[in-house]
Structure formats: structure tokens, C-alpha cells
Amino acid sequence: MSAKPLLDIYLCAPRGFCAGVDRAIQIVDLALKKYGAPVYVRHEIVHNKYVVDGLRAKGAVFVEELSEIPAGTEAPVIFSAHGVAKSVPEEARHRNMFYLDATCPLVTKVHVEAQRHAEEGRDIVLIGHKGHPEVIGTMGQLPPGKITLVETVADAETFAPRDPANLALVTQTTLSVDDTSAIVMVLKSRFPEIAVPHKEDICYATTNRQEAVKAVAPKVDAMIVVGAPNSSNSMRLVEVGERAGCRVSVLVQRASDIDWDQLEGVTSIGITAGASAPEALVEEVIDAFAERFAVQVEMVSTADENIAFNIPRVLRELEAASGHVA
Ligand code: 0O3
Ligand code: SF4
Numbered sequence: 001m002s003a004k005p006l007l008d009i010y011l012c013a014p015r016g017f018c019a020g021v022d023r024a025i026q027i028v029d030l031a032l033k034k035y036g037a038p039v040y041v042r043h044e045i046v047h048n049k050y051v052v053d054g055l056r057a058k059g060a061v062f063v064e065e066l067s068e069i070p071a072g073t074e075a076p077v078i079f080s081a082h083g084v085a086k087s088v089p090e091e092a093r094h095r096n097m098f099y100l101d102a103t104c105p106l107v108t109k110v111h112v113e114a115q116r117h118a119e120e121g122r123d124i125v126l127i128g129h130k131g132h133p134e135v136i137g138t139m140g141q142l143p144p145g146k147i148t149l150v151e152t153v154a155d156a157e158t159f160a161p162r163d164p165a166n167l168a169l170v171t172q173t174t175l176s177v178d179d180t181s182a183i184v185m186v187l188k189s190r191f192p193e194i195a196v197p198h199k200e201d202i203c204y205a206t207t208n209r210q211e212a213v214k215a216v217a218p219k220v221d222a223m224i225v226v227g228a229p230n231s232s233n234s235m236r237l238v239e240v241g242e243r244a245g246c247r248v249s250v251l252v253q254r255a256s257d258i259d260w261d262q263l264e265g266v267t268s269i270g271i272t273a274g275a276s277a278p279e280a281l282v283e284e285v286i287d288a289f290a291e292r293f294a295v296q297v298e299m300v301s302t303a304d305e306n307i308a309f310n311i312p313r314v315l316r317e318l319e320a321a322s323g324h325v326a
Helices: 019-035 051-056 087-094 105-119 131-139 154-160 179-189 206-217 231-245 279-292 313-322
Strands: 006-013 040-043 060-063 077-079 100-101 125-126 147-150 165-171 223-226 247-251 268-274 293-299
Touching: 006 206, 006 279, 019 051, 019 105, 019 313, 051 060, 060 154, 077 087, 087 100, 100 231, 105 131, 105 165, 125 179, 131 147, 131 165, 131 206, 147 154, 154 179, 165 179, 179 206, 206 223, 206 231, 206 268, 206 293, 223 231, 223 279, 231 247, 231 268, 268 279, 279 293
Parallel strands: 006 268, 006 293, 040 060, 040 077, 077 100, 125 147, 125 165, 223 247, 223 268
Antiparallel strands: none
16 A cells, blocks of 8 residues: 655644634523523524534524514524624514524624714714625614625725715624725725724634634645635635635535545645634544545644633523533
């Protein structure tokens, strides 16, 4: 039997779960423990099939709209990490539902910013991707017409506000740092008075994962991003790998997705994972490479992360008992 070919694997750090995802999954887990099954979850708690299937197996029931939940249920409903329009908790209250909000605090911060700008009389530009649940949730913080979605540089060049002197900018948290700064530049040059966030709305986790891919991409033939096709932050990592010059930059949901023909002849790869992808799937991917190659794994770390968010008070006692760190 011939020896396995050598393969250098550079493991990007940070990668995988962010504090908002960790908190959202914990909320579903602890709610199942406290209230028992079923616990309803509006939308995938985070965009990852493995996570969703795991929680479903424990008794979570995933729905897209509250209208799918039977009338009169006493089971709690949890809103996903991506956030919801104001109409969603309103509907829950109207139906006397007990809800828990797993919206990431960094998404809520954007909601609060948008509301503050509106109260101060500004119209708002939201940079984001149409149809994404976070964009639907952020736009739904204010009445229709107050927030205009800008997706591209071309949109920014043609955007015609009602009052160019009274504008504010907010963004989706999981965007490409580079694409967003190009859009912001156009908006700032056209509307010099536009109020922009002190610090980017693109969150620390998105920024750090993109930075790590930028550091690894020049060293490798291929970048493997573990994540889901509907995960915005994961898809942005694939683009960062492509733009940094990787011959192959691809998303895999798990090891069975790897296209070995596409990787013919590679001698080095980078591996990262989106903010909603569990480390178990990264390990599965590394193991799959180790079956075919003689692998040498090296970690490339570009930032330390030690952020954690509190979970809702009603679940805190259980959290302490289960040993989770808040
Ligand atoms: O927003 P995105 O599609 O990247 O969502 P994921 O993959 O579930 O990751 C978590 C990010 C999030 C909840 C919003 O910032
Ligand atoms: Fe929160 Fe950022 Fe994670 Fe989104 S990617 S859940 S904003 S920490």
C-alpha cells in the first residue's frame, strides 16, 4: 500500500460558535429542561442543521411563524438568535403565549440604535441582505418606510433619501467587512452628515472569523468552511477565502459534503467554521482528511475571544445547576 500524501492543515482561530449562538442554544436546552417538551422555536435557532436536528431530538419544535403553534398551548416559544420584528412579541402577547427571546444582544443593540435614530428624527439606511431573518427583524423595529435597505455599492449610489441631512446608518451583524466598508464610503461621500455607528455593527465574531481566514488563505491551496448555505456569516467566510486567492474555497455542512476530486493535488488547506457550526463537525472534517492524507495540523490564531452573554433570568438557576458558565 502506498504512503498517504502529506497535507498541512491550518486551523483558523477564532472559528465556530460565537457568544450569541452559544447563548441561544443554551436557552433552548435549558427551556427543555425546565418546561419539558415541546418547546417551540420560531425559525432555526441558529442556521445549522446539526444543531437544529439535535434540539429537535430533545423535543424542540421548529416553526417559521407563531400561527403554526396550536392555540392555547402553555409551552414556551423561543425567538431565534437572528432577532424578530416588533410584531412578533406583540402577536405572542396578544395570544397569551409565554416567550423567551434568544436574539443575540449584539443584534438587539442594532435594534435599539435604529429606534434611537428614529426618535431623534432620522431616516435609517440598513446595509444587509434582503430576506435574511436578521434584516426582516431589524426593519420590523420601525414602521414601514423608516428604514431603507441598501445591499450593494450600486444601491448606495442611487439611494434617494427624503432628507439627506437627517440620515443614520445601521448594518446587519454578519456582513463582509470589506464589502460593507465600500458601501459605507459611498454613503459617507454622498451624505457627509449621515450618523454612523461609533463602532461597526458588524460584530466581533464576524470580524474575527474573517480576519483569521485572511491570515490563513495565502498559505493554502484550499479553504474549507464548515457551515450552512443559509448561514450569512459562513458564506462570507467562503468569499473571503476566494478573494484572498485560494484556488478552492468551499462550504461543507459536514465531512460527507467534501468533494475529493476538487481537492486533487492539494498539499495545504485551511479549515474554519461559521459562528453557528459546532466544533464536532470541524473534528469530523479533520478526521475525514486524516483518513486520506498524512495530516499535520497547525492552529493559526489572530484574536482571543472571551465574550459570554447572560441568559434570561428565568433560566439562570438551572444554568448554574447544569454547570454552564454565563
Ligand atoms: O446571520 P447568519 O445567517 O450568519 O446566522 P447564523 O449562521 O445562525 O449565525 C449566527 C448569527 C446570528 C444569529 C445573527 O448575527
Ligand atoms: Fe451575535 Fe455576532 Fe454571533 Fe450574530 S455572529 S449571534 S451578532 S455574536
